[in-house]
Amino acid sequence: MSEKSYFDGATRRRTLQAMGAASVVSVTGLAGCSDDDSGNGNGNGNGNGNGNGEPEEVSFPLEVQLETNADNSDRVEMVELVAASLEDTGYFETNVETFEFNDFVARILNPEYGDRGHIGCVGLSGTFNPESFCNALHHSGNIGQCCNMSGVSDPELDDMMDSARFGIEVSQDPDLRRERYDEIWHYLAEESYSSIANFSVEDAIMNNSVHGFNGWPFNEGLLSFALYSPTENQVTWMDDDADPRETDLSDVQEGGTLRVGVVENPDSFDPPYSSDTTSTFVQSLIFEQLVTSDLEGNVYPWLAESYEIVDVQDVDRADYEEYMISVAADEEGAIDTTEQIIVVHPDDDPVGDDEVRVLTPEEAADAVADGVFGMRIQYELHEGVTFHNGEELTAENVVRSYEYYENSNVSAQTFDSVLHAEADDEYTVSVYAQVPDAEAERELPGVYILSTEQLDEIEADDDLDRGDIDPREDLTPIGTGPYTLEEFSDQQFAEYEKYDDYWVEEMGVDTIPWFDGPAEFPDGPVIDEIELEFIPDDATRSGALQNDEVDLTYGLATATLDDFDASDDFIVDIVEAGAYDYFQTPLNVEPWDDKRLRQAFNHLIPREVIVEEVFNGYRNPAWTDIPELARGLGTADYDALEAEIRPTNEYDPERAVELIEEVIADHGYESTV
C-alpha cells in the first residue's frame, strides 16, 4: 500500500498556476541578490552571503547542507541519493535536513535563503508554456517569490526570458520564440544555476470497464480531456464485456456510469474562487473556455468558432501612465483599492512607495478606447451554444465572465496579461493584452465562461457573494459543458449527468472547422453519468479501486502502480507531465559562485538511478530543462536540443571531479581530498 501520506494531497492542492498543477519543489539556496549584484553568476565572487556575514575559509571536502520538505518521502529519498553521490566523490561532506512542508515553503521564500549556503530541493509544476520551466527559477523578479531560491539575478538571462515571451517580434513569430528559448536552454546548461532532476508523469489507473481512456499532463484536466476531446480524437466509454485494450472508435458504447476516485475535496465550484487542482477537475466537466488545447499545448478555438490576432502594438506597461490613477500603498505593499489592479506602473514599488500609479478596469477600458493596448484577439463565438439553464452564449457572457474574475482568487494570473474584454457584437468579443505577448493565445482566453443569469442572480441577491457558485451555497454551477452537476455532498461525492443539449452534440463535431477526425468520432461524450468520490488517502483510494467501488483513480504512489500494471484487472495510463523537482546551488556563496562547481553538481545528480530507484520508473529524467509537453513552443528541434544539452546533465563523477579540481586550483582553495 501507499507510503504517501495525506499531506501529499494537501500539498498538491495548494499550488495555483494557470494551467499547471504545482507540486512543491525544493531548491538550493543562494543569497538574495541585492540590486547591485552583478549577478551573472560567477561575477560575484566575494562570498558575502554567508548568513553570519563572516566569509568562511573555503576548503574541500566542502561542507554542504541539502534541504527539502519532509512530507514527500520520494523527494527526501532523492535528496539523500544526491547527497550520497556528492559524498562519494570525496569532495563534499553533506548533511540532509528536512522540514515540514509549510515551514519549508516559508524558509525558501525568504529572500535571504540564498545567502545561507544550502542546497535546496523543491518541486514545481510547469505548463505548456516553456517559460514555466525557466522563469520562476531564474528570473530576478522571483527572488523571494516562487521560486528563485538561490537568488539568481542575471540581467542577461532576465532579458532573454522576457524577450522570449514579450514584444512584437516574438508575439508574431513563433519560430523566433522557439529560437530564443533554445538560447535560454543552452545558457542555463552553461551556467547551471539550477539542476532539474526529473519530470513527473500523470498516472491514471482504471479497471477493465473503462475503455479508450488517455491521460492528460495535468490532472485538473484529466477527466474532461479523457471524456471527450476532438483535438486528439479522444473519447472514453464504459463497456463491461469487451477487452479494454481494444479501443477502436467503432466499438464506442454509449451510456453507463464512470465512478472516479478523486484525490481531494474541491474547495469550490466557482471557477475564479478556487485555486486547487481538484476544483478545476470538478469544474471542467461543467464549464468551458473560448479555446481548448491538444496534448502539445497547441490552442484551438472551442466556444469560439474561430479567433484572430487582429492587432499587435509596441506598447509597454509604462505607456498606460496617462490613464493611471494614484492609490495609497502601505509598508507591506498592500494597495488600498477595491478595484482590480491590472497594471502597476513599472517605476513604482508598492512596498517602497506610499503611493503607486495603477490601472484599474475602468481606466483600462479608456485606454483600449483610445487604442492603447498591446494586443487584441478577436473571438467569433459559435451561435446556438446553450448553458445548462437554456441561456444562449453571447459576447455578453464572455465580458461578464472576465469581470467576474476581477479580484478573485485567480486574478493575479488572469490580469498579469489580460487588459480588457469587450463585446464587438452579439457573437464577437475582443480580448486585449497589456503588452505584446507570445503566450497571449493561451493566456488571454484562460477563463471559464459563466452564465449571465447566474451572475445577475449573485449580484441581485444580498445573501449571495462572488464565490458562491457552489452547491454548498445552494447555487448549482451553470456552464456550457457536457455535464451538469446533479448532486454534491461535501467531502463525499459529486454526481454528474450528461447535458442533453450539449452544443457539440447539437451542432455535430464535424462543424468544428479544425476537426479532422474519423467519422465514427462521436458528437460529444458518451458516458451518461459521472460519479466522483473524494478520497484523499492514497491507500483508501487504491482500496476502493481494487474493491470495485470506483472504476478509475489517479495520483497513486508510484510504488503501487507496478502492482496495478501487472494485474490483468487494471490498466495503468501514464503521460509525461509538467511537474519537476529541481535543486539550486547557492551561487552567491563561495565557492558555488564558480559555475564549474555548479556544473560539477549537475553531473553528480544520478538522474536515471533516481527515476528507477526512487520513482519506480514513473518519472522521466530531465535531460534538458524543458519537458516534452512544452516542446511545441519551447524549442525548434527537441531532439537536437536534447542531444546538445544532455551531456551536461549526464551523471559523470569523473567530469565532476575534474571540474572541482579546476575550481580548487584556480581559486587556491584548501583541499585535503
Add this chain to the structure above:
Amino acid sequence: MTEPIIRVEGLRKYYDTTGGFVDRLLGNEQLVKAVDGVDLELYEGETLGIVGESGCGKTSLGRAMLRLIEPTDGSVYYHGEDLTELSSRKLRAVRKDLQYIFQDPLSSLNPRMTVGDIVGEPLDIHGLASGAERNERIYELLDVVGLSPSHADRYPHEFSGGQRQRIGIARALAVDPEVIVCDEPVSALDVSVQAQILNLLEDLQEEFGLSYIFIAHDLSVVEHISDRVAVMYLGEIVETGTTEEVYQPPNHPYAEALLSAIPEPDPLWDGDQILLSGSVPSPLDPPSGCRFHSRCPKIIQPDGVDVDPSEWRSAMNFKHRIDDGSSVEAVVARTRDEDPAEVSRERLDTLVRSEFDLPDRLSDPDLETAFSEAIDAVHDDDLDAAADALADRFRSPCEAEPPDAIDVGGGHRIACHLQDEQYADERLRHADHAD
C-alpha cells in the same frame, strides 16, 4: 501550681467544606467546627488524657496544638512562646521538643525506609547525630522501646502492629522531646500488646521525664495512664480535672454516660448503663446552648415543670424529632400493618407515646396539653404547627445558653449548667432518681 509546659487558649480549628467560590459568594459557607474554643494546660511530667467519641475533635485538637494542621484561631503557649505565631523555621526548631505518635503505625511509617532510617530521620533533620554516633543512637532507641538493634535493617511491613508502634515511639524519642502527643496509640492493637505499649509509655515517661497528651476513646486506657483528663464533646472540653476528679464519681452527665457504657469484663457486674439517645450531632451545625443538651439524660427542666428526668428526656426527644422532621412518617415509622399517616388520632397518640417511651398521660398537665395539641397537628400532617405547640412548654435552659466552664476547685473545670447554683434543685432531683 507550677507554670504549665503547654497552655492552650481558645484554640479553634474549623474546616471549610464550602462547595467553592460560588457558594461562598452566595453565603453558603459550611464550616466544620472540629475544635471550637479549647483551653487546656499540660504540666511537666504529667499525662493529660483527652477522651471523647469519634468525631469529637480530639485528633484535630492534638494536631492543631503542634501546628501539624494550622489552627483557625487561638494560641498554644509552649514555655510561654505562642506556637501559632512562630515562623515556620522557628517552628521546626521547636518541633524537636514536641513529638507526635500516630494511631496507625503502618500508614505513618514510610514503607520504603528501613526501621533504622525511620528512626534516624529525625536525627538527620535536626542534625543531632551522624555516622557511627547516629547508628549507636538508633540502636539505643530501638533497645529502649524493646526492639533489637538487628531490626534496624528491616522494613515496617515485617513487623507486627505492636512492634510498629514501638518503632513510632522510637522515632518520636529520637530527638529527645519534652512533650509527646499520642493519638490513639494503642487502639489498633490487641489487648495483650496494648498493655505492653502502655507500660512502655509509662516507663519512658519516668525515664525521660516526658509529658504526654494522650488522646483516646477508650476511657479505661485513659484512666489507667493519665494524671489528668479532659473530656471532649463536639469540639469543646466539657470537663477537665485529675483522673480521680473526673472518674470518681463522674460529674458531667456526658462523662458519666461514657463511663457507664463501658462493657465491664465481669459477667455478674450489674451497673446501670446510661444509654444516650440519638447520636453525635453534626459539627457543621452543633446544637444551641449546651451542645450535649440534645442527648443529655439530665437535661434541665424549665421553671414550673417537674417530671421524671427520663420522661423529660423523652419529651424533649419528641420535640426535637418534630423540629427536624418533615412528615408524620418521620415521627413514627410506618410498619407493615400501619401507616401513621392513615391511622386515627387516638392510634397516632398511642404510637407516638410508644415510640418515644412516654407515659399514657404526661405527668405535667401543661406538658400533656401541649403534647396533645402537637399530636393533633401531627395528625393533620402539619409539623410546623406541632412544633409551635411544643415550643412554649417543651423548653430547657440547656438549649438557650452554653454553660461556662466552672472551676469546682483545683483546676477541675466542668462545663454544665447543673454546676450552676441556680439549678441546685435540678441536681437534687437527679440525686433522688439515682436511687
Add this chain to the structure above:
Amino acid sequence: MSLHRFILKRLLSIIPILFGVSVITFGLVYLTPGDPVDQMVALNPHVSPSDEATLRAQYGLDRPAWEQYLLWMSNVLTGDFGQVYSSGRDVSSVVLQRLPETIVLGLFGWIFALVIAIPAGIYAAVNKDQLGDTVSRFLALSGISIPNFWLGLMLILIFSLILGLFPVLPPSREPLYHPRMLWYLLLPGVTIGTAAAASIMRVMRTSMAEELNKEYVTAARAKGLPERQIVLKHVLRNSLISVVTLAATLTASIVAGSVVVEVVFNWPGLGREFIMAINGREMNLIMAITLFTGFFVIIANLIADILYAVLDPRIRYE
C-alpha cells in the same frame, strides 16, 4: 448542591476553559511559520509581493496577533466564527456539517469500546489469572499498542479487499442514520474503539478485581445472593466508577483518533477537515474545530461527573 446548579456551574466554567484553549491554539497557529496567504499563493509565480500584502490586509492577517485575536474573539462572541480563507465559506457551517459525522463515528467507537471492554473486563476479573484473563490481557496489550492507521488499513485489507464483507468507502449516498451505516461503521468503529476498549478493559478488570476483594462482596455472599447477582449488581456498579473516569479522558483520544480513522476510512468528519485546516493554516477553521472538540471533551467530562454521582451516591456535586 443540586444537580441543576452543578451543571450550570460546570457549564459556566467551560467558558474560561475554552477561552484558554482558544488563546493557546491561536498562539500555536500564529507561531507556526506560514499563514493562509502563504499557503494559497506561495508557489504561484504570478503573485507579486504586493498582491500578497493586499490579500493579507484583506483578511486582516497584517495586524498584530493580539488585534487579530481580539477581532476573532469579538466575532465569535456574536456567533461569527469567520470564514474559511480558501473557499470563503462560513466556518460554522463547515463545522456543523462535519460535526455529526464525527460524533456518530466517535459514539460508535465508544459504544464498541464499552460493549467489548466491560464484559471482557468482568470476565477477566472474575477469572483472574486464568487462561481467559491471560488471553484478554494479551489482546488488550495488543489493542493498546497497535497504531490506529495501521489497524484501519489492515481491517480494510482483510475485511474489505480479501473477504469482501465491507465496502472500502462509506455509503456516501445514505443519510447518516440509515441502517446501512451501522454495517459500514463497524470497521472504523472498531479501529477507533480498539485502543479505548483495551484500556477500558484493563481498568475494568483491575477495578473489578479490587472490588471483588472488598468486604461488601463477602457481605453480599453472606446474604446468600447468587454470584451472578453479586458481580453484576454489587460489584459492577462500583467498578464502573473508575471506568467512567477513564472513559471520559478517553474521549479526547477518541477525538484525536478520529483524525486518522477518518482519513483511512474516507469518513467526512471534523478530523479530516482539521488536517486540511492545519495544512492550509486556516486559522478560523482550526480555532473553531479546536473549540468545538474542546467543548465536547469538556461535555464528556461533565457527563462523566454526572454519571459518577449516579453510580456513586457518595459523590456530591462540587
Add this chain to the structure above:
Amino acid sequence: MTLLEVNDLTVEFYTEDGVVRAVDGLSYEIERGEKFGVVGESGAGKSVTALSLMRLIESPGRIVKGEIRFDGTDILELSESEVRDIRGNRIAMIFQDAQTALNPVYTVGEQIAEAMRHHLGYDDEEARTRAIELLDQVGIPEAELRYSDYPHEFSGGMQQRAVIAIALACDPDLLIADEPTTALDVTIEAKILKQIEALAEEFDTAIQLITHDLGVVAELCDRVMVMYAGQPVEKASVEQLFYDPKHPYTVGLMSSIPRIGDRRERLQTIPGTMPDLVEVPTGCSFHPRCPYAEEACRQTEPQLVDPDTGDVATDAAAERAAACLEYTGELTGGLDYEVTVEGDEQLPIGDEADD
C-alpha cells in the same frame, strides 16, 4: 437441641511462605438460642471460623477437614446453591466494619430488602415494608426516610445497626457477630449490644459472638471459647471463664485489660506477640509467651481436657475444657495465679477459684 456442631474444623491458607493453618481442629457446639462467645486476639482464627460456617472461605483458603453440622446437616457436604439457601437465611452474619460491609452505591434499605426478596420471595413492596420495620427495630429513627439513604449518610453506629438489620432480615437461626461493636464508640456499643441481645431473644436466634473484648463477652455471652493461634485453648461458661480461668492465656488476657477503678500502677502483660502461623511453635503454641512454660510445653502439644478430671474433652459437646499440660499432670511447677474479685458479690462457682 444442638443447632450447630463443629467438629475438628481445620482451615488452611496457601501462601508464598507456606501453608498457614488458620484454624486447627476446632470443635464446639451451639444450642438453639444460645449466645456463644469466641474470644482471641487478631490472628487467632476467629474470623476464619466465622466465614467457614457459611463456607465463605475463598482461595487461597480451604477447609481441609472437619464437619459443620447445622441443624443436622453438614454444610460442607452441601451443593453451592444449597449453601446459598442457608446463607443470609438461616445463618446470617454481622460484620465488624459496617462501613466496608455495606455496598456504598446502594441504599441501605435495598441492601436489607434484597436478601428478603431472594430468600423469602417477597415482592418489592413487602420487602420494603419489612426492611423499614427492621430499621425501626434496630433503632434507626425515621426509618421510612432512612430507607432510601445511602450508607455514607449514616453515622457509624447507624451503619452497624443497618448491618444488624440485614443479618436479621430473614429471621436466621444463627447469627454470627464478628466483632460487631469494635469500631464503635462505647456509648453506641452499649446500645448496640443491648439491641443484639434483645433481638436475639425476640427472634430466638443463637449468636456466635466473635470478639477480642472480654467486656463484651461478659456482657452478652452464655458460653465462651478462647482461641489462640488457630486452636481452642479454653472452653467454659462465661462465669467459669471470668472467675475461674483455666488457661494461662485466658488469665493473661484478663489481667492485661485496664479497668476503671483499677489502681494498679502497671498492667500485667503477656510478653511477645501471637506467633506467625507459618511457624507455630512446637508443643504448646503459647509456650513462648507463657510465664509457666516448662520443657514439657515445648515438647508436647496439649489437648483440650477437662481441667477437673484431665480427661480428653476435644469433642464438640465438651462444656468445660482447657488445653494446658497442667491438667494432664505434665507440668511440674503448676500454674501460679490467683483470681480476686473485688466487691462483695458471691462467686457462683464456689471456692475453687484458685489452683
